[in-house]
Amino acid sequence: MLAPSSSVTPERGWQTSGATGSPQNLRKFNGQDFRELRASCLSQGLLFEDATFPAHVSSIGASLLPEEKLWQIQWKRPTELQRNPHLITDGVSRFDIMQGEIGDCWMLAALGSLTLRKQFLENVLPKDQGFQDDYAGIFHFRFWQYGEWVDVVIDDRLPFLNGRYLSVHPRTSNEFWPSLLEKAYAKLQGSYQNLNGGYLSDALVDLTGGVQVQFSLKDPPPDLEEILRAADTSRCLMGCGTSGQSTRNIELRNGIVQGHAYTVTGAAKIPYKNGWKHIIRIWNPWGHGEWKGPWSDNSPQWDRVEPKYREALLRNKDDGEFWMSCKDFQEQFSWLYICNSTPTFLDFGDEHGTAAWSLNSYTNLWSPGLPSRRSRYSRGAASTNPQYFFRVLDHNPKTCNVAISLMQKHAEHMQDEKNLRIGFFITTENSRVLKQTFLKARDVTSYLILSPGTYAVVPAAAEDQEFQFLLRIFIKNQDYHENSSSLTSPGLPMDVPRQNQGSSYKALFLRHAKQGSTIDASQLQQLLNEVISQDEMTSLGGRFSFDSCRGILALMDLNSNGRLTLQEFGSLWRSLTKYREIFFKEDRNRSGFLDVAELENAIQAAGLSTDVQLLRLLMLRYGDGAGRVGFRDFVCCMLRLDTMSHAFQNLAEGGSQISMTAMEWLTLVMYT
Known part of the structure; x- marks a missing residue:
């Protein structure tokens, strides 16, 4: 039995939440302060040289290369390589990465997945640096290490051997974020040598601060297809690996490399022939080298796919990314890794939406x-x-x-x-x-x-x-209530479906209420645009206008005073979370928009009704010129449709004389 004095809190040890090492209160690795060091260099007109990770063989590692090659390594700054270097050009993408001589595909596969998840990427890659303003040869990156977020400072001297990058090299010659981020991770690990072989699962955790799960594909769970799609929908990071020795990297005839780590970049269920096909999208950190079997770039299977799916999913380039069937995925790969800030990958098949x-x-x-x-x-x-x-x-x-x-x-x-x-x-x-x-x-x-x-x-x-x-x-x-303590991701407060994140929406509301107890339409507009701007998919449909926010507020304003209380905003937040989950589930091709068929499915998923006439009017009212509905307009549409559906039901149940059907009523109120 437990001792009578025992409780649900530990007798020994200490809780780490709220301590130094949060994303807002970073621990400085080696005690180095990025801003202070940069300011000192700028004031003296010097370029930073990092004494704690010097341009020396000690930073490479004694056994990574033969001794004669170690001493041939040269260190060069991007400003010596390019006239106009940039940290980032045209956004951050997995296609910016091409693995170098170091065997760190495990880290680069995790990094490739990170580029797809903006809420995590912004923690790792700070925006307050570059080669244009205040350049002093110093950069910094953030990683999660043993429960703490640490800020790692580096200089921008990169190792070259015989004129070639020793480390990862960017696909675009003047874009250097991959090489510099890899150097910061090497410093965190002690040397470049310590990146030469590692565990994809460790890197996923280091880049997110999350929790990971591993599935053996030799004995996969029976619902693997659903797990993959649920993990993709809930914005998890995913990777996979093949069996074999990582030091040999033998490429098979079918294009798959043995002993290699890959990124899982998508999962889709598409109509094919007379049924449905589950396919998985995978990316090779080499930046080239692809699967040559069924569903590869030039395979005949794509000829039997509807053009709208083919155009949305197929990228016929030698960029290392390819599709394959779930069956081939299980046969060619050994392990699947999934990671998120909370174990949302365990929520698939859960009928409760309030966990x-x-x-x-x-x-x-x-x-x-x-x-x-x-x-x-x-x-x-x-x-x-x-x-x-x-x-x-x-x-x-x-x-x-x-x-x-x-x-x-x-x-x-x-x-x-x-x-x-x-x-x-x-x-x-x-x-x-x-x-x-x-x-x-x-x-x-x-x-x-x-x-x-x-x-x-x-x-x-x-x-x-x-x-x-x-x-x-x-x-x-499972039975979430207002006072329960829930864990939110470090980025978008509603980034994980199936989580009712009470504490995060309260903090968001109070910040925009500016010491008040209510928010108006202008404050609601700022709040909603802040939320959608943190997610690439939801932001594709455009920002919330003042008029749209005034309309949303009118629907949720029970007191009819032009303002929302915290309780009224809580109701709106739950609706937003619900509609976001539905939107991502029905946006099958990950385009950031719903077509008319997907909109119909989304309305049904929300438990509401529609018909052909109403659907046509909804597309006219809320769709764009291409007949698509983005997330912003989808939210406005669903809030109004839900409210007006309940209004009709209440009028009918209250004994009011209504001489029209529910569809006639909705057609009237949804288009005007």
Whole structure:
């Protein structure tokens, strides 16, 4: 039994939330302050030279190359390579990346996925730098390291061997964000050598601060297709890998490289012949080299696909990206990796739309207990080491409701230190062990379906060697209410569907209310445009106009005073979250717009009715010249359609004499 004094908070260790290391309060790696160093260089007219990661073989690593080649390396700044260098040109894209001599496809595959998720990308790649204004040869990038966001400062001297990039090189000759970001990550890891072979799952976590899951494609889950599409819809980062030795990189006849990491960039379900086909889009960090089988760029399968799908999905270029069937994906690849700020990839198939994930984080030290040769994993140490208690309140036997991640922490400049075999026991109130998970990995994560009750997590190691760790416990709260603590992503407050993020919408409202208790149409316009601007897909349909926000406010304004209270805005926020999930689900080709058929499906998914005449008028009223509806207009349309549908129902149920059908009523009120 748990001791009477035990509670759901730990007796030892400390919670890391709110401490130094948040995206708003970054920890300075090596104590280096980017702004102070740049200001000092500018005042002296000097270009920054980083003494903590110098232009020297020590930053490369002693065993990456033969000794004679190490001493042939030259370091050059972008200003020495190009007359007009840029950090970014025409936005950040995975197609900017081409892997160099270093075997860091695992990191570049994660980086390729990061470029698709703006809410995470903006954390990693600060905008306050470049080669034009205040250039001083200094740049900085941010990574998540053991529960903290750290700011890594570098100089812009890049390594070259025989006139060629040793590291990643950009596809566009004067765009340098990939090379500089890779250098910052090498510094974080201790050297370029430490990037030569690694784990895609680790890089996904380092770029997001999230939690990851791995699926073996040799024994895949039966609902793999649904998992992929749900992960894509909920804006997860995804990658995959092939079996084989990463040092050899043998390219097969079908174009797939053995021992190589790839990015999963999309998943789609398209009509094909007399049914539907699940296809997966994958990108090779080499920037070239593609699958040559069915659904590849020039395969005959595309000839049987409707033109609108083919034009939206097929990019017939030798850029390393290709489509393949889900069946071929399982046969050619060994592992699938999915990562997000919360375990939204576990929410697929969940019929409840109000789930939220809470998080508790703890940092502490595990020490070996008395030697116990009977136990492989030193369970005898449980009595002298930390135990962490948590309570499960809700339970759905069909979906996981708890995720536990244990990460071993290496000291700075010791990133190449060998991982121990670590893991944890999960016990019930009567000390019965439910599960034990041990792996020789940096991050051990387990997902469970637990019934309501109190449980304990006991971290441990197989070796008799102490280690510092970060423990994170994610709990799914099915019955969400206003006071529950939910974890939001570091970017877009509503970026993950299936999360009712109470705390984030309140903070957003209060910020725009400017110390007041209500917001007007102008404040609502600023708020909504701030939200959609943080997401590439929702921003494609344009910004909210003042008139559209005035119309939205009128629909939600129960007091008819031209302002929204927090409670009224909460109702609007829940509708926005619901409509965003529907929009992404029905936008099959990821174009950022819905056509007339997709709009009809979206209306039905929202539980509303329509007919051919009303649908035609909705496209006239809310569509663009190409017959498409963007997210902004979709929101305005759905809010009005929902409100007017309920208005008709209330009038009819109230005994009012209505001499028209529901469709006639909606046709009247939705077009005027």
